[in-house]
Amino acid sequence: MRHVIKLGAAALLAFAGPALADDGCSKDSECKGDRICVQRQCVDPEPGTAAAQPRTATDQQAIPAKFEPARGDTPSSAGDSGRPAVLDSTINRHLGAYIRPDLGFGYVRSSASQNGVDASISGFAGTFGIAVGAAITENQILAVHLWDLVATSPTITSGNTTLNNPNATLTFVAIGGEYTGYYAGNVYLSISPALTRGTLAVNGTSQNTSWGFGLRAALGKEWWVSNHWGLGMVGHLSFTANQDTGTNPPMWTSWGATVAFSATYN
Structure with a gap:
């Protein structure tokens, strides 16, 4: 068994x-x-x-877990590339093209003396001006400035004689350069040296002075009402010196003080 x-x-x-x-x-x-x-x-x-083969270390390295771009592929900042940085938005900033018209009113007086006789022309005046230019740096403007002073029905005085002539008009026109600086609160100061000329029209007959020197100073403030437009008020102080025409002509010295509404595009 x-x-x-x-x-x-x-x-x-x-x-x-x-x-x-x-x-x-x-x-x-x-x-x-x-x-x-x-x-x-x-x-x-x-x-x-x-047959299935075991995965080697080389195979593991050949399949990256996550793709990441090399450092050189990533966008660089303006500073890294050496190029100057692009300016920020120009919204509500005084950069680039510049246009500023203004329209207002005030008072003008022009006076001269010849052979011991004093003469003057004065009265309520209107004023219009426009400056066109560009910013040289932010808040610093250079422009060409055209402006005028116009008094209708002025008071004309010569010696002891005074005449209120409704058919007379005194006009000064000026053209020149302008510098404007903007400061905190959008307050601005402008200086405008110019060539000026005066004209007195009486009963349809006009008489002109020679071209002379003029200057307008302005102090104003504006408020932004859109991305590039500002509205505000400005005060002007204007001066002109013009030689009259004719034999032994006198020099007419004129002053004007005006306030105006201003609008600025920048």
Whole structure:
């Protein structure tokens, strides 16, 4: 009986031994040759199917986890590239093209003396001006300035004679350069040296002075009402000196004080 059991056990081991050699795998490397591990058994791969290969460190490096651009690919600031920085927005700033018209009223007086006789022309006056130019730096403006003073129905005095003539008009025109500086609160100061000329028209007959020197100083304040327009008020003080025409002509010296509404585009 013992011999029968031994023979049966030996036969069982001989039959199961080859199967156990290939059974119980957990990965392909435990199988011999090109065999692969399928359901914990080593089997031959199907034709056309490559055996799985473990991923190497080189393979891991070839597939980056996340793409990031190189430092040189990122946009650089104006300072990094060496180019000057672009100016900020020009909204509500005094930069670039400049236009400033104004319209107002006030008083003008012109006087002269000849052969001991004093003469003067004075009265209520209107004024109009326009300056066109550009900013040389922020808040610093250079422009060409055209302005006038016009008094209708002025009072004319010569010696002891005074005449209120409704048919007379005294006009001064001026053209020249202008410098304007803007300060805190959008307050501005302008100086305008100019060439000037006076004209007195009486009953349809006009008489002109020679071209002379003039100067207008202005102090104003404006408030921004849009991105590039400001509105405000300005006070003018104007001066002209003009030689009359004719023989031994007198010099007419004139002063004007006016206030005006101003508008600035910048």
